[in-house]
Amino acid sequence: MDHLGIHHFAVLGHSRGGRVAAEMACRRPDRVTHLLLADPGLGSVLPEDSMPALPYRDLALAAYEHGDTDTALEIFIDGVSGAGTWKRMVSWFKAMTREQAATLPLIIREPLYELNPSRINEYGIPVTLMGGSNSPAPFPAILDALQQHFSHVTRHTLTPASHGLNLALPHAFNQIILEELIPETPAR
Template sequence: MPAPELPQYRIQGLDYPMAYTAAGQGPAVLLVHGSLCDYRYWRWQLAALAERYRVLAPSLRGYWPAAYTKADPRFSVEQHARDLADFIRLQPDGRPVHLLGHSRGARVALELACRNPELVHTLILADPGFPVEGDPEPPAFHYEAVRKLEQGDIEGALADFVDTVNGPDTWRHMVGWFKTMVRNNAGTLLSQVREAGLPFRMERAGALDCPVLLLGGANSPARYGRRQDMLQQVLQHVERSVIPQAAHGMNLANPLAFNRRVLEFLDSHADTRPDKDAS
């Protein structure tokens, strides 16, 4: 199946031209991509979720189509969470959003929910990836990938990073459009490496009052399941599901099952409040 073309829009009102794609009408679902990706990562979710929702998928600051090619201090989880909070506030309906983040994007989504709970109606974290206090030293693959990038070995750096995050030999089997997207965002690793040892305090998640869905790939590396175990222990309103026949990139490997579970969760937590503009 050919990859669908996605329309590109620019939000007005931020301090930089955030690019995003969108589809559908109704309550907003905001999709947050992870490392080396951008809004194109969600191409198999846009149409499916847009049947009942307004789906918004931005490219985070520093990613394609304005990707950083060298280390930049403006690249951080906190900055991305602030950007998305501003993005939500600029939406015309004035409602909190359903927020879905994958991998590093799940940490950005979690940071946003902790900082601005009034902006988040529900939260979905797909294979959340982040260190927590008490973890051992960060894995060396971040630094090895950066070393190869700095030496000009882009393919080697990307293969190492993707295979470590997703599982052995993932990069070699990835389809062309995915490899293009990852190559477009290779330079972001030069900034992201500074986050490798920055932990998230798990008790912050315990203060969240919104419904949360934890999603994992059946074949994902075990570290993602351990992080979900920790979140499940502290979250107040939490559900958990496994996407079969999929690893870390579960929304691409098994989009039918992923989209179905996401829609079930969203529909079960519909926002029935009247619009702010209603008389």
């Protein structure tokens, strides 16, 4: 952003990207004007005893380490978005996911990010939370916890959608972003 000469900006993150967006807002709250989080991977906001077991992660990692990339991706995608999601995915999404398959072990082994919402609250950064009506655990609980952590927060649920809410309902997803960033944007 420095290189582009952009000093203030909104940040949007989906899934693991929510972790990146939240960290950016915490590190540079003086520059972030709005934080938008869509089913963010911020499990650290949950009490330790409430984080559900996610066995699909170990199964996906084992399949990947045995060289069965497609099985690993199917297990992982179905785990975060619901059974049968991988089979329903369009070819370009599968190709994109295969190209990024080498990141799977890194994502699975990555420690939880410890979010400190006080920096975001201190600067009064508006936070928009979005989730899918059918998103599996732990995403709804993460959104519930985040809603309690932030001072200036709005929340939206896209129906019917799962963790891939931006792909399931792109028009509705984009409309929420426009309405949050430009409040006078008329609903369509």
